[in-house]
Amino acid sequence: MEIMRRNQNADLRKPEILESFYQVMIKEGIEGSSISKIANRLDIHPSLILHYFKSKENMKLELVELLIKKFESRQMIDVSHIEDLEERFSKLMEILFSFQWSRTVDPGVHFGFYYLSFRDPRILKRFKTMFVWLRDYLASQLADFNRAGIICVSNEKEAADYIVTVMEGLEFHAQFLAHDRPFEEFAQTTRKMVIHGLKTGGF
Amino acid sequence: MEIMRRNQNADLRKPEILESFYQVMIKEGIEGSSISKIANRLDIHPSLILHYFKSKENMKLELVELLIKKFESRQMIDVSHIEDLEERFSKLMEILFSFQWSRTVDPGVHFGFYYLSFRDPRILKRFKTMFVWLRDYLASQLADFNRAGIICVSNEKEAADYIVTVMEGLEFHAQFLAHDRPFEEFAQTTRKMVIHGLKTGGF
Amino acid sequence: MEIMRRNQNADLRKPEILESFYQVMIKEGIEGSSISKIANRLDIHPSLILHYFKSKENMKLELVELLIKKFESRQMIDVSHIEDLEERFSKLMEILFSFQWSRTVDPGVHFGFYYLSFRDPRILKRFKTMFVWLRDYLASQLADFNRAGIICVSNEKEAADYIVTVMEGLEFHAQFLAHDRPFEEFAQTTRKMVIHGLKTGGF
Amino acid sequence: MEIMRRNQNADLRKPEILESFYQVMIKEGIEGSSISKIANRLDIHPSLILHYFKSKENMKLELVELLIKKFESRQMIDVSHIEDLEERFSKLMEILFSFQWSRTVDPGVHFGFYYLSFRDPRILKRFKTMFVWLRDYLASQLADFNRAGIICVSNEKEAADYIVTVMEGLEFHAQFLAHDRPFEEFAQTTRKMVIHGLKTGGF
DNA sequence: GATGAATGAGTGTTCATTCAT
């Protein structure tokens, strides 16, 4: 009786569609990802997608939301369980400039949405809050390290800003300059420099 | 008889079309820029564009080429005429993290092509050579500064890499985090940190 | 338990939906009125509309029915309570060519259904019976006036036909020619002419 | 060599497409006439229609234009070649209330566009100028008849207005009330009444 | 009674491109 109804619930269908959207974006890029292609991958009718998301624009936004939520909810960056602050500092620096961290989301899609943020103010806004969240988290950690004398920073917020700047610059570098060297080696220099700055009171 | 035709050859027409393409990209983005729109702006027939560029793909590539050439040919970054090395160093650092420098090309288009480099290997390749050129130029300058004892760097190429990394990260920052502060103030911190790293032998 | 449900039966819901349909038709026209839009206005699910009317076709028909019933049930045209026949005649003529009378139903919707009667025989049929009813009513009134010597008409049915013809023509006129004059002034000429014809025995 | 190119000229193609549009409107009505159907009838690609008309809206307008032009250019109504004014008057009245005259354009399409004039101000405007043209032509003829003592009219423009009103009302009547009688018999009463009004100085 | 899932046909429109002139 319910042979044909594959899924009956928006809570299940929507993520499924977004996942398909994500895959199509990886394969075909922004301009190449159409509702039809997304539907084809799922073997459903294109209009069903509109049924759930009302418009492609909305769907884009919900995908951004999903990816960012996924990013924010990662336990990866949470180092507060490490009690020894020296150790915690090392671990955090290690994570921030690791390949794994930078590649949670497919870099093409990643850049694609960065690009879209220039065109869609709602996407831009979402990214902004995400980056503010990240910076503030880092600033609070830096405050701890500062108090413990591990680093020497006069303005933690500025320092956190700088860290995010360098982290994102690293993404670029990986795309455009890392060709002759493995990411890790290359990221190591970057990490070293940031730590150096934090420790020697560049801020 | 037909001497007065608006433009008789490709050398004049092609840049004109590419300029129009650039303007359309600013206004409409990657997905929104079509041959028709470009033709409309110039009040010419869309077919004429294909006549010159054979395909849209080619035209994209030629636009990348044009923008990068424009970037590379800028006298801005060339500080070799400043004889006093200390002064030259200051000037170079100032330029690299200036608003003017970061905004030579419309940032939306800028990011757009960065994004496209994930999808088109020819675009990627072009960017890579550009960044290599930039890094090598910086490395050669750093070598001079190093010799003069202005900075203290063990590996000039690595340091140059780092500078490019930070510079590009700054672009991001301007888009996503600078909302509460003016670019210049914000870029100053970044510059200070880079100079600090170079001087205190972080490399 | 479910006593408080907004509306529990078709007798309440259907007119509510038809009213919404009418409003949507005013705003969006024939081609623009869809079940979704009607449902949106009422903040109900589109399926519910189908649930009540089975098909859009039916709903259209029921709307025609409703509008015509509303038209027929108007007390406006009923002048039989005026005992003085001379007075009654004047009043009837006044009403028939009044703005108020011609605008009981939104003229756009009005014309829309006239147009639809060319495509849907059931709508046509409904209009026909309405116009026959109107003509017959007028004919019976004319008979009274004739007997009283107020008008001089040999064939009351023909005369009534003529009156309806002119009345409907007036609708057109209001749309296409009245631009330079107010409806009332303009309708006055028409009324004068009809009265003239009735009195001077044109029929 | 030119086997496949069926028509190469807009001057030929556009009327051909409009004719097809007209036929589809007759068959399918306003809501039913789509670009695809129009293209199918001509065995051309739908996008070719957009190539010529840019949008469906434009095409509608051009069809109105075509039909009205066709209407206006008809020699039918031009009676100025009849020198005897009495005879000319009779002929004009005969034409105005003839079946042939009222059915130059398919009545469904006719009404369709009348309806559309409620929704599209450009269509409305076109109809208005057409009706003004018609009224002014009639008014000028009435002036001649008046001078010759054939009719007795104090305000020719008003009278012409009235004639147009009745003529258009007749279209309605033919649709909604003529069922029991042939158009001509029925139109005869109308004509008689109008002539009566003109002759006995109703105006 | 009311909602949501799902369908599938259909809409106007845009697109890059080819070909003949």
Add this chain to the structure above:
DNA sequence: GATGAATGAACACTCATTCAT
């Protein structure tokens, strides 16, 4: 060099409708 005709695929989106719940 430049234009217009023509194509055909693709696009996002809307539609009325059915069915299960």
